[in-house]
Amino acid sequence: MTSRLRLFDAFRLEGANGNVTVPANEQRLLAYLGLHKHATRSVVAGTLWPDVTEEHAHGSLRTALWRLRRARQPAVRADGDTLHLSQGVSVDVDDLTRAALCLTGPADDTGEAPAGAPPALGLLAGGDLLPGWDEEWIGFERERLRQLRLHALESLSARLVRRGCYAHALEAALRCVAIEPLRESAHCALVAVHLAEHNVVEAIRHYESFRRLLREELGLEPSARLTGMFPHRVRDAGGELTRR
Structure with a gap:
């Protein structure tokens, strides 16, 4: 058993x-x-x-x-x-690790995960590793799994965009942003979903929200990677996204 x-x-x-x-x-x-x-x-x-x-x-x-x-x-x-x-003892951490490594591994020519990939829904709802435990060995594993989950959620969002599953792609990107609000690659994933749906206003609104957060918390501006996701718009002298 x-x-x-x-x-x-x-x-x-x-x-x-x-x-x-x-x-x-x-x-x-x-x-x-x-x-x-x-x-x-x-x-x-x-x-x-x-x-x-x-x-x-x-x-x-x-x-x-x-x-x-x-x-x-x-x-x-x-x-x-x-x-x-x-x-006879299975561990939930192993399920997350397998799913995350599959999602972040190489895709086939269609952009899909390899056949037989484990379901990734647990990535969206998973909680923290042993919250409240403060042993040093747990802290290391907690950070390792957090980074693995973040990379997997970004990859999952991108794969779902390619399949046209925008609602689930948005959910994956939002989950990633919620875990680490200052992670620019997570915000890139979210903007990519909005742009794929041609929701340019939503994409700009999110960009500006992240830009304000980044300036308030770190005194930094978004990178050229994120700004460059808006090919038909330019930034004015104040850094806002505006029409050409």
């Missing part, structure tokens, strides 16, 4: 009969293995219990493993000195 480890929005371990109650130390162990797949006992103990002696850290790890083994379907297996998630 397969279990499901969810690390986005909040920690959850789902079994055949619903959510499984997991104590705090065991949650951290499962989350670490869910993100790293495998690690030696020494690495796990030192990472999860960095502020105690090595002996104490290994003792805490042994206790966590013992508690997990008491479950009818243990979620962790040991291969010598290396710990792994059990084969």
Whole structure:
């Protein structure tokens, strides 16, 4: 029977009969293995219990493993000195990673993702990785997955524009902007959707809104890449987009 480890929005371990109650130390162990797949006992103990002696850290790890083994379907297996998630445990982070890497990989001649690509709808609704957890190893993974999601959403928006699916393309671009409001490539994706629909006024309105935000927050102007998306318009002395 397969279990499901969810690390986005909040920690959850789902079994055949619903959510499984997991104590705090065991949650951290499962989350670490869910993100790293495998690690030696020494690495796990030192990472999860960095502020105690090595002996104490290994003792805490042994206790966590013992508690997990008491479950009818243990979620962790040991291969010598290396710990792994059990084969029957799937992880939501893996689904996001596969979908994102597929979307950001090379397209075929039609601009489509390779055949058999996993669905990307989860990219639009996914939350943060383990919000409220402040361990250093989580911070690194959180940023890695955030960047992966941003690139995937931009790529998804572009692919959907090529297919003429403008509403979904707009949703993907808007989601990207919401995650990182100062990311210019996300705003380029959004402007591209408006221009593909011939909604030039909407495109200009969004450009000017982003331009004001960029000036207020960073004292910068949009790059030539974004401004150059308006081939039939020029900027006046004040930087506004106007008709030729």
